[in-house]
Amino acid sequence: MGRIVGIDLGTTYSLIAYVDPETGKPRCITGPYGDTLCPSVVSVDADGAVMAGEAAQRRLLTQPERSVYSVKRLMGRGTDDIQEELKLFPFRIDASSGNVIRVKLGERVLSPPEISAFILRELKSWAENFFGEPVDRAVITVPAHFNDAQRQATKDAGRLAGLEVARLVNEPTAAALAYGLHKQQRGRVAVYDLGGGTFDISVLKLISTSEGNIYQVLSTNGDTHLGGDDIDNALLALARGEIRSHHGVSLDNAPEALQDLRKALIAAKHELSSSDSTTVKLTLPEGGVYQRESLRTEFDELIRPIIARTMGPVKMAMKDAKLAPPDIEEVVLVGGSTRIPQVRQAVAEYFGRAPHCELDPDEVVALGAAVQANILESGVKSMLLLDVTPLSLGIETMGGVVAKIIPRNSTIPASAQEMFTTGVENQTAIDLHVLQGERELASDCRSLSRFQLRVSPGPAGLARIEVKFLIDANGILQVTARDQRTGGEHSIEVQPSYGLGDAEIERMLEESIEFAEQDFAQRQLIEARNEAETVLHATERTFQGEEAGELDAAERGHIHSIATQLRAAIAGTDYKLVRARTDELNQATQHLAELVMNHAVQAAVQGKRVEEA
Amino acid sequence: MSVKPQTAQVSAPCWSCQAEVHGGHFCPSCGRILPLAEGASYFAFFELPSRLLLDESALEQKFLQLSWKLHPDNFVRADEFERGLSLDRASQLNDAYRTLCEPITRVEYLLAHEGARKTGGAKQQAPPELLEEVFELNESLDELRTARAENDQTAELRQRLVAAQSNFQENLNEVDAELKQAAAEWDELLETDAATGSDAGAMSREALMKRMNEILNRRSYIRNLVNIVQNELAQD
Numbered sequence: 001m002g003r004i005v006g007i008d009l010g011t012t013y014s015l016i017a018y019v020d021p022e023t024g025k026p027r028c029i030t031g032p033y034g035d036t037l038c039p040s041v042v043s044v045d046a047d048g049a050v051m052a053g054e055a056a057q058r059r060l061l062t063q064p065e066r067s068v069y070s071v072k073r074l075m076g077r078g079t080d081d082i083q084e085e086l087k088l089f090p091f092r093i094d095a096s097s098g099n100v101i102r103v104k105l106g107e108r109v110l111s112p113p114e115i116s117a118f119i120l121r122e123l124k125s126w127a128e129n130f131f132g133e134p135v136d137r138a139v140i141t142v143p144a145h146f147n148d149a150q151r152q153a154t155k156d157a158g159r160l161a162g163l164e165v166a167r168l169v170n171e172p173t174a175a176a177l178a179y180g181l182h183k184q185q186r187g188r189v190a191v192y193d194l195g196g197g198t199f200d201i202s203v204l205k206l207i208s209t210s211e212g213n214i215y216q217v218l219s220t221n222g223d224t225h226l227g228g229d230d231i232d233n234a235l236l237a238l239a240r241g242e243i244r245s246h247h248g249v250s251l252d253n254a255p256e257a258l259q260d261l262r263k264a265l266i267a268a269k270h271e272l273s274s275s276d277s278t279t280v281k282l283t284l285p286e287g288g289v290y291q292r293e294s295l296r297t298e299f300d301e302l303i304r305p306i307i308a309r310t311m312g313p314v315k316m317a318m319k320d321a322k323l324a325p326p327d328i329e330e331v332v333l334v335g336g337s338t339r340i341p342q343v344r345q346a347v348a349e350y351f352g353r354a355p356h357c358e359l360d361p362d363e364v365v366a367l368g369a370a371v372q373a374n375i376l377e378s379g380v381k382s383m384l385l386l387d388v389t390p391l392s393l394g395i396e397t398m399g400g401v402v403a404k405i406i407p408r409n410s411t412i413p414a415s416a417q418e419m420f421t422t423g424v425e426n427q428t429a430i431d432l433h434v435l436q437g438e439r440e441l442a443s444d445c446r447s448l449s450r451f452q453l454r455v456s457p458g459p460a461g462l463a464r465i466e467v468k469f470l471i472d473a474n475g476i477l478q479v480t481a482r483d484q485r486t487g488g489e490h491s492i493e494v495q496p497s498y499g500l501g502d503a504e505i506e507r508m509l510e511e512s513i514e515f516a517e518q519d520f521a522q523r524q525l526i527e528a529r530n531e532a533e534t535v536l537h538a539t540e541r542t543f544q545g546e547e548a549g550e551l552d553a554a555e556r557g558h559i560h561s562i563a564t565q566l567r568a569a570i571a572g573t574d575y576k577l578v579r580a581r582t583d584e585l586n587q588a589t590q591h592l593a594e595l596v597m598n599h600a601v602q603a604a605v606q607g608k609r610v611e612e613a
Numbered sequence: 614m615s616v617k618p619q620t621a622q623v624s625a626p627c628w629s630c631q632a633e634v635h636g637g638h639f640c641p642s643c644g645r646i647l648p649l650a651e652g653a654s655y656f657a658f659f660e661l662p663s664r665l666l667l668d669e670s671a672l673e674q675k676f677l678q679l680s681w682k683l684h685p686d687n688f689v690r691a692d693e694f695e696r697g698l699s700l701d702r703a704s705q706l707n708d709a710y711r712t713l714c715e716p717i718t719r720v721e722y723l724l725a726h727e728g729a730r731k732t733g734g735a736k737q738q739a740p741p742e743l744l745e746e747v748f749e750l751n752e753s754l755d756e757l758r759t760a761r762a763e764n765d766q767t768a769e770l771r772q773r774l775v776a777a778q779s780n781f782q783e784n785l786n787e788v789d790a791e792l793k794q795a796a797a798e799w800d801e802l803l804e805t806d807a808a809t810g811s812d813a814g815a816m817s818r819e820a821l822m823k824r825m826n827e828i829l830n831r832r833s834y835i836r837n838l839v840n841i842v843q844n845e846l847a848q849d
Contacts, residue, residue: 017809097679166689209677209678209681211681212681214677214680214681216677374685376686376689381686381687384680384681384684384686385686386680386684407711410707410708410711411710411711412704413685413703413704413707414702414704414707414711415701415704415705415706415708416708470700470704472684472685472700473684473686473700473705584799586797
């Protein structure tokens with residue numbers, strides 16, 4: 001078995017961490033550029049080869065149509081869900097998208113879990129280089145407010161990346177774990193996590209017991225589509241509007257300039273966390289320069305509504321935890337967007353105390369994931385996480401009304417049993433619709449899946465099938481059914497409403513191996529071509545030398561014809577053919593090579609004699 | 614119908630070492646986690662008698678202790694069968710704690726487990742003593758909706774609703790006190806029987822469960838009214 005790691009699969013950046021066995025402390029692993037942050041960007045080059053991280057991010061500017069960022073926003077969602085995002089993000093959605101989105105990247109069409117898998121693979125390679133050992137298991141973090149489909153998609157991504165997902169942990173909970181370990185603190189803690197694309201608030205109770213510390217999540221709330229991205233988009237909208245009105249230039253058909261502008265605005269946003277003003281400058285595609293001074297006060301005004309949107313979930317989480325702001329003893333900030341002074345101020349005002357931010361808000365989630373990975377790995381545990389499910393689980397009843405069977409903020413694993421029977425005579429199947437959400441009507445909740453319970457025909461009400469709905473420690477639903485009359489397990493057909501089916505995952509796994517083979521073939525071809533070029537070059541050089549004159553015409557003709565065949569092979573893509581022709585050329589030029597060698601030896605011997613003389 | 618003694622468990626051989634096991638979460642002989650006993654109550658899960666006024670902080674302590682032992686984290690390296698047992702037991706623990714830590718859900722659960730919970734159906738009858746108030750409430754709600762539709766002044770109507778809300782809230786508090794009283798009576802009956810080792814209180818308990826069921830139905834009716842008013846007031 002290989003190593004286990006903790007991974008924060010973020011909207012903008014992803015990180016990988018481990019627990020140092022020497023110090024017992026979690027640490028983030030750096031990539032080839034010495035940075036712990038791996039941009040969550042994936043890009044496909046003209047040969048179909050895929051890259052992720054820093055290399056892909058650079059291509060975001062030069063080849064935006066072959067690159068994708070913020071793919072986390074698409075995880076576990078269908079085309080109907082993302083119409084709003086499409087207005088703001090340059091996702092190229094393939095026409096084949098339905099309940100799973102397919103993104104076009106160059107010639108390839110990939111689902112969000114497949115794209116995320118490339119990011120995970122990149123991180124995995126960082127860790128494998130660092131350890132010099134394979135990594136095959138991971139704890140991966142997800143926003144606390146992620147629903148079942150979004151969690152399942154994350155788990156699928158891990159599997160596609162060759163990682164066994166030992167546990168999905170909620171991001172704020174992971175942060176609390178890293179923080180608690182760091183501070184050895186007790187009491188009630190609120191974690192305010194404003195990341196690149198998601199917002200979470202979790203309220204926890206840190207308890208000391210004789211066996212160890214328990215981190216009990218009391219409640220969680222959030223918005224899976226609220227984060228730094230929204231701030232960037234607000235800035236982008238403002239700047240584009242100004243460019244249009246002041247310069248008469250539209251950036252609608254200038255993806256490169258748009259990415260440049262986005263980059264400049266993000267830099268300005270970062271700058272405004274520490275200074276009161278900054279300057280944004282962009283050379284426009286049709287000449288001219290857009291330049292403006294941005295003030296902190298102006299920025300604060302722009303993002304006020306975004307910060308206000310976080311306060312609703314904060315109040316809900318506190319209400320569900322049955323706590324008032326003064327009951328909270330510590331407030332922890334997580335996520336890059338909490339570097340913004342106005343965010344810190346809003347949090348401090350609500351809770352009436354200054355929030356903690358000693359740990360790097362970018363790294364703290366990955367560090368917590370590593371701690372949980374270590375707990376699962378080592379037989380002896382010194383702490384325990386008790387997390388909750390963020391959304392109520394329900395089933396659709398008569399008239400499209402949802403009957404809640406597991407309330408939100410239930411500690412997981414959690415379960416509910418329901419008995420089902422037939423309503424009419426000779427009914428052969430009972431249809432069930434499982435949903436997640438807080439609304440009354442099924443149409444307002446998130447559809448998770450539809451199940452069919454097959455029953456043998458008989459009088460109405462005779463069948464008695466007990467269905468157990470269980471939310472596991474990852475927050476993912478499992479359903480089993482039992483025939484009460486026979487006591488036997490009852491088969492159910494599961495159709496996930498969103499997300500990939502098992503067969504599809506299998507196919508993707510096979511494809512990923514196929515692609516790995518393709519990538520291997522690509523590398524072989526490059527190496528074979530290089531070698532062939534070297535041999536061809538050497539042959540041409542010796543052909544021009546005096547030794548070539550010693551070959552007869554037939555031999556020269558033979559070498560010439562094989563060299564021509566090798567050039568043809570190099571132009572093709574079959575590396576085996578290139579190798580074979582290279583070998584043939586080596587064979588054919590052996591006599592010539594011997595002649596060259598003899599001449600050299602003779603020259604050397606003669607030289608020596610001269611010296612000796 | 615009778616109240617099952619909560620400590621009694623069906624004896625069965627341990628799945629792993631075949632030793633005779635009488636309840637509990639782990640086999641006393643080999644220490645392996647045991648499958649859930651069929652039909653065991655949430656009270657039995659915590660090895661508690663089915664008292665209704667239980668010590669909530671003691672329950673929490675027990676919950677934390679059991680979490681430490683039963684959580685799937687402890688079974689990551691176990692085989693699929695044992696991992697399944699841990700998942701079943703850990704989820705049962707959380708379900709049981711979630712249900713028993715709140716006084717209302719605790720009573721609801723007890724009645725449901727004893728087969729004594731009879732809900733009033735989808736369209737519940739208004740409790741007779743509230744008939745007049747419910748009638749007035751419906752009138753005020755109609756007036757408010759009409760006023761809102763016609764863009765008329767709603768301030769006075771809203772005030773009436775706020776008053777009605779606090780009135781119903783008071784009713785709710787009264788019902789809760791009534792339920793608490795019944796719960797205390799229940800515990801007393803259990804204690805007397807436990808002390809005398811008899812089942813003499815069975816009849817009284819049955820009557821008491823019927824009463825508690827009626828209180829719960831009244832409670833859910835009033836609770837519903839409070840929610841309706843809250844939702845209506847939240848609309849402006």
